[in-house]
Amino acid sequence: MADYDTYDDRDRAYSSFGGSRGRSRGGGSGPGGPRKQKELPSDPPYTAYVGNLPFNTVQGDIDTIFKELNVRSVRLVRDKETDKFKGFCYVEFDDLESLKEALTYDGALLGDRTLRVDIAEGRKQEKGGFGFRKGGPEDRGPGGSRGPRGGGKEDDYDNFGGRWKGR
Secondary structure (H helix, E strand, O other): OOOOOOHHHHHHHHHOOOOOOOOOOOOOOEOOEOOOOOOOOOOOOEEEEEEOOOOOOOHHHHHHHOOOOOEEEEEEEEOOOOOOEEEEEEEEEOOHHHHHHHHOOOOOEEOOEEOEEEEOOOOOOOOOOOOOOOOOHHHHOOOOOOOOOOOOOHHHEEOOOOEEOOO
């Protein structure tokens, strides 16, 4: 849990999430200027990215921040090698209205940190995601191989063996 000297300090910090929170979604500007509003999802999952969190944050802190909303799950992102919290998480909500309300927390103060809350982007492809497919020619559909290179007739090329017939 984030470090506070007393429960009153903690409650004051979390109370900043009530009423008028953060900057408006349309004109917020930080060091990099205003961020472009991402499109709200029309179907589940309704997931928010929550960044610039203290490194000693635990799930209970996130639950407390979003206690008024319908939270389905929280995923604190950790370093694969050290297992240390990376300072951001993903919060999935049960409904679109909860996600919209969570977006109003963007710019709210948690201790001395300004939270960043935004619509989460879909997961990126795993390593090797440069359009390469796993599997061999049989997984590539009709044509399988790329066929002959450097001249020759298509009929003289063995697609399965990957070489010229008769050579």
